[in-house]
Amino acid sequence: xxxxxxxxxxxxxxxxxxxxxxxxxxxxxxxxxxxxxxxxxxxxxxxxxxxxxxxxxxxxxxxxxxxxxxxxxxxxxxxxxxxxxxxxxxxxxxxxxxxxxxxxxxxxxxxxxxxxxxxxxxxxxxxxxxxxxxxxxxxxxxxxxxxxxxxxxxxxxxxxxxxxxxxxxxxxxxxxxxxxxxxxxxxxxxxxxxxxxxxxxxxxxxxxxxxxxxxxxxxxxxxxxxxxxxxxxxxxxxxxxxxxxxxxxxxxxxxxxxxxxxxxxxxxxxxxxxxxxxxxxxxxxxxxxxxxxxxxxxxxxxxxxxxxxxxxxxxxxxxxxxxxxxxxxxxxxxxxxxxxxxxxxxxxxxxxxx
Numbered sequence: 001x002x003x004x005x006x007x008x009x010x011x012x013x014x015x016x017x018x019x020x021x022x023x024x025x026x027x028x029x030x031x032x033x034x035x036x037x038x039x040x041x042x043x044x045x046x047x048x049x050x051x052x053x054x055x056x057x058x059x060x061x062x063x064x065x066x067x068x069x070x071x072x073x074x075x076x077x078x079x080x081x082x083x084x085x086x087x088x089x090x091x092x093x094x095x096x097x098x099x100x101x102x103x104x105x106x107x108x109x110x111x112x113x114x115x116x117x118x119x120x121x122x123x124x125x126x127x128x129x130x131x132x133x134x135x136x137x138x139x140x141x142x143x144x145x146x147x148x149x150x151x152x153x154x155x156x157x158x159x160x161x162x163x164x165x166x167x168x169x170x171x172x173x174x175x176x177x178x179x180x181x182x183x184x185x186x187x188x189x190x191x192x193x194x195x196x197x198x199x200x201x202x203x204x205x206x207x208x209x210x211x212x213x214x215x216x217x218x219x220x221x222x223x224x225x226x227x228x229x230x231x232x233x234x235x236x237x238x239x240x241x242x243x244x245x246x247x248x249x250x251x252x253x254x255x256x257x258x259x260x261x262x263x264x265x266x267x268x269x270x271x272x273x274x275x276x277x278x279x280x281x282x283x284x285x286x287x288x289x290x291x292x293x294x295x296x297x298x299x300x301x302x303x304x305x306x307x308x309x310x311x312x313x314x315x316x317x318x319x320x321x322x323x324x325x326x327x328x329x330x331x332x333x334x335x336x337x338x339x340x341x342x343x344x345x346x347x348x349x350x351x352x353x354x
Contacts, residue, residue: 098127196214264307
């Protein structure tokens with residue numbers, strides 16, 4: 001490639017980066033020229049610069065792998081305006097990378113705020129078009145689905161969408177706080193908080209905000225279910241505070257986003273279970289250092305060390321007909337209490353209807 005060709009490619013790349021992408025409003029060459037002027041001769045006059053940019057704009061579509069450059073005729077004396085389509089893309093993607101982006105799109109469009117997703121949707125569309133070209137197969141967006149956990153999909157309101165949008169906006173800014181009112185899960189108690197946002201954990205259908213709770217000039221790291229904010233607004237940072245350091249992997253491993261029993265301490269768990277649960281417990285250990293030993297035909301014993309989070313406690317209760325807690329006593333009593341309460345409620349119901 002000679003210098004002339006290299007300069008042309010550099011100018012076209014600069015134009016590609018400077019042009020607005022739909023749904024942003026198109027711009028004229030006059031508005032565009034300041035962003036790309038440095039790629040043209042210093043001695044060029046204004047009229048010649050505009051003509052040179054117009055010539056390069058005519059060549060730009062030849063470099064696009066997908067999408068298009070749209071030219072909109074101005075009304076009256078207004079100049080012509082230009083914009084790229086959402087799916088305009090210069091780089092050729094491998095089939096593997098395009099497949100990853102198509103799969104990512106299926107997941108992310110369920111969880112990202114619309115305001116953010118709408119700005120990147122075109123890149124996913126471009127990946128899908130390139131994947132069609134690479135494989136000669138169509139409708140890749142219908143070939144993958146990430147199914148929500150639970151018995152039904154959570155119904156998110158416009159209020160939830162606005163809250164989530166504010167949180168992502170604060171994360172992208174980096175130098176702001178969040179002030180809001182939050183209802184703790186499982187209660188109707190509402191508390192006011194001043195928060196420094198740190199990150200987001202997506203747990204099933206529930207998005208959790210990792211944030212430093214600000215108290216005076218100190219902070220404590222906490223997680224908040226984004227769906228439980230009653231009110232939220234962005235405010236400027238008022239003072240510089242020491243933000244508690246954290247490791248996202250540690251937070252996930254310690255299930256920081258979940259309620260946990262017994263002061264969040266890890267306990268040595270011992271229970272006997274029926275063969276019905278063997279595959280599930282083998283492929284999905286309930287805790288660390290798990291061991292499973294066969295003790296009789298169709299029966300096994302399990303020992304493990306784990307924190308009794310809400311999800312683990314719910315699973316043990318759900319599977320109570322297939323297992324018997326041996327230790328610790330506090331876990332036995334908790335499961336027994338849950339089963340007894342459920343039995344009493346159904347007994348009352350039967351007596352009421354008899």
